[in-house]
Amino acid sequence: MSELGKLRAVIFDLDGTLVDSRRDIAEAANHALEKSGRARLSHAELESYVGDGAPLLLARAARLDVSDPRTAALVTDFLDYYAAHPVDHTEVMPGTLEALDALADLALGVCTNKPRITSVAVLEGLGLAARFHSVVAGDDLPERKPHPSMVQEAARKLGVSVSEVVMVGDGPQDIESGRAAGARTVGVRGGIQAIERLVAAGPDLLIDTLADLPAALVSLGSAR
Numbered sequence: 001m002s003e004l005g006k007l008r009a010v011i012f013d014l015d016g017t018l019v020d021s022r023r024d025i026a027e028a029a030n031h032a033l034e035k036s037g038r039a040r041l042s043h044a045e046l047e048s049y050v051g052d053g054a055p056l057l058l059a060r061a062a063r064l065d066v067s068d069p070r071t072a073a074l075v076t077d078f079l080d081y082y083a084a085h086p087v088d089h090t091e092v093m094p095g096t097l098e099a100l101d102a103l104a105d106l107a108l109g110v111c112t113n114k115p116r117i118t119s120v121a122v123l124e125g126l127g128l129a130a131r132f133h134s135v136v137a138g139d140d141l142p143e144r145k146p147h148p149s150m151v152q153e154a155a156r157k158l159g160v161s162v163s164e165v166v167m168v169g170d171g172p173q174d175i176e177s178g179r180a181a182g183a184r185t186v187g188v189r190g191g192i193q194a195i196e197r198l199v200a201a202g203p204d205l206l207i208d209t210l211a212d213l214p215a216a217l218v219s220l221g222s223a224r
Helices: 022-035 043-047 054-062 069-084 096-102 116-125 149-158 172-181 195-200 210-223
Strands: 009-012 107-111 134-136 165-169 184-188 205-207
Touching: 009 149, 022 043, 022 054, 022 069, 043 054, 054 069, 069 116, 096 210, 107 149, 116 134, 134 149, 149 165, 149 172, 165 172, 165 210, 172 184, 172 195, 184 210, 205 210
Parallel strands: 009 107, 009 165, 107 134, 165 184, 184 205
Antiparallel strands: none
């Protein structure tokens, strides 16, 4: 794709961008809540807590501080269940496979606040793992998105400059981390994150599905 100019790599968020994992995340969270003697929450409420990593998800669900030892116990139960049930209900998002096929000549990575054990389980469970050259997960570094270090580390693993990267995601964390790292950014409508928060984050481009990504990258490459 010579039209891409200096763009050499694409880094994707996972949940809500590449895959629709909402139900499996909610089931794992409710398993942890029930095991601790707490009541189940609606899937809609739990989905609203997704995007900032498992500790914050469980802290919000249990009305605890993220540093509370009880939160750590909930996270352990959540991860144990989720790792055993990573793709019971999870599916690829619309346009994912088409985009990955079209962009196969670029360096492709995943940058997610999801813990590594469940990130890898989901990618492998859906047959997506081999399509990516690197995965930076939520427990790999001290900081999570929107901190820029995760995108920077993903670029390093892909062997490219951050200025040659496009960060793609459905949430403000993705756009803010990409911008802070020095990458271009593309927001994808229709994911887990509220569209209002995504728009407010100000991505360089907004697309409806990942099927629109190859054309969006040509546009970004031409703007360099």
